Amino acid sequence: MSDSEADTAPSAQTASTRSILLVFLCTLSGAAAQILMKYGANHLTGAGLLGIITNLPLIAGYVLYGVNTVLMVLALRHGHLSVLYPIVALTYVWVTILSPMFFVDPLNVFKVTGVTLIVFGVSMIGVGSRP
C-alpha cells in the first residue's frame, strides 16, 4: 500500500469489518494479558527485577500488551476512534467471565448485570455505526 492510500483510507468509512474484528481480537488478547499478569504477580518468587524477568506469565502478559498495541493501531487505520475505542470495554467482559476460573473471584449478580450492559452498549455502537 502506498503512503497516499494510507492517508486517505481511514476517513472513507466509520469502521470496516476488518477493523472491528481487529479490536475484538485486541480485547481477547488484552484480557489474556491482564489475567496472565495478575497470575504472575500472585506467584512472584524472586525479589525485585530478577523476580519479574524470571516470571513467565508476567513476561507473556507484557508481550501480549505489545501485540495488543499493534492490533489496535492496525484497526485504527480503517475506522473511527469513536466507534473502535468503546469496543475495548469488552475486555472487562472477558476478564470478569474468565477470572473465576483462575482466581478466587466468583461471579455475582452485579458483575453479570455489568457484563450484560457492556455487551449491549458495545453492540449498539457497532451496529449503529455501520457505513
Place this chain on the structure above:
Amino acid sequence: MTTPFSSMLLVLGASFVGSFGAVCLKLGADRLPPGLWGMLRSWRLALGVFLYLLSSVLFVGGLKDGSLTVLYPLVALGYVWTLIWSRLFFREPFNRSKVLGLALILVGVFFIGLGNR
C-alpha cells in the same frame, strides 16, 4: 470503605492521559508508513504508547486504595474523553447509538465495580 481524594484524582488523571494516548495512536495510525518498521518509526505512536504507560502507572497508584465502586466509573470516564476528542480532533460525528451505547458501557462498568467490592 472510604476512598482517598488522592486516589480519585490519580484515576481521573489516568483516564485523561490514557484518552490522549488513544488520540496519538489514531493520529499515528492515520499516517502510518508501510510495514512494521514504519510503525516503530512513528513518533505519534511512540507518544501514544508512552501516554498509555504513564496512565497505567497512575491507574496502579490510584486503584491501590479506595473503593472500586467509586473508582471504576472514573476509569470508564476515559471512554467519554475519547468520544469528545474524536469529535474535536477528527470531526467524527456523534450519533444516538454512540451516546446511548457509551452510557450503557458506563453503567455496566459501574456494576462491575459494585460486584468487585
